[in-house]
Amino acid sequence: MVDLRSDTATRPSAQMRATMAAAEVGDEQRFEDPQVNALCERVAELLGQDAAVFLPSGTMCNAIAFRLHLDRPGSEAILHRTSHPILYEGGQPAAYSAGMVRPLDSPDGTFTGDDVRAAVHDPTNRYAPRSRLVSVEQTANEPGGRLWPLERVDGVLAAAVEHGLRTHLDGARLFNAVVATGTPAERWASGFDSAWIDFSKGLGAPMGACLAGPVGFIEEAWRLKQMTGGALRQAGIVAAAALFALERNVDRLADDHARARTLADGLAQLPGIDIAPAEVETNIVRFGVADPVTWCAELAEHGVLMAPLNATQVRAVTHLDVDDDGIDAALVAAARIAG
């Protein structure tokens, strides 16, 4: 089976497993796990932030950060309508963070400083929720792994400063952006009040994410980590995999991007597929077919898994467990069921 449903499909490699097995570990809650300590230091340094905390998942990074930033019930977060907290976190901004969301729209998941200025409520207007947070997703997942240009990020951060908004970077796939643009992680992340990266996506670790920010913010994040059952013990087993991933699996994301482009170019040749290959900027390919559920079921019969994204579109994601042969196999299977 060639599994292109998500880059979360990666399994730890033999070398990664060997590193995990050999890792010296301790109780991370007492800061006695050398792997977790090293990972948090490394991530803080990479993102240009003061401190970081290891968490089981990216969703918990968003949830804890939103709860800390939306510090009074009814405060509002400004973010794209396709962002992960709006679509895929079970209503977290409302249920866990007691917040409102202000969804912005655009085809590629990005927005501008002026979009933020237009969305901010007058703080003296007691009818409106209190604008409090702006959140950016790099790369933008649902729109197809799209890249935020640096000027747009800087524009949003400038607007946030003008209006006293907190800023949060959902960097689940930040390293895909780093590799695609050549701009270092620190340049993308250091201007935000909080930022995080995921190890269980393209980086290929089995689980885990790190949330970074100022020392006081990370201390508060630890309180919520405890409260939500995210405080772990010998987490170094998985932190060792994350350290391995940062060392070994970042530069190779360029291969995933090249394969996504090959897949998109090949799909563009087939009848019945609606795709814009130029919009494939990282490792996610989105395209239209008449009936995504049936199309994916037929593709699976030929040994290739892709995922229906909505009523009209299919999503395919390249990752380190799919090689050139896997992409060839996917194109052969798609050609068989086309037309």
Ligand SMILES: *Cc1c(COP(=O)(O)O)cnc(C)c1O
């Ligand atoms: C996957 C993802 C998350 C959540 O990360 P998990 O580790 O799966 O909980 C958050 N934001 C974006 C953009 C993602 O793609």
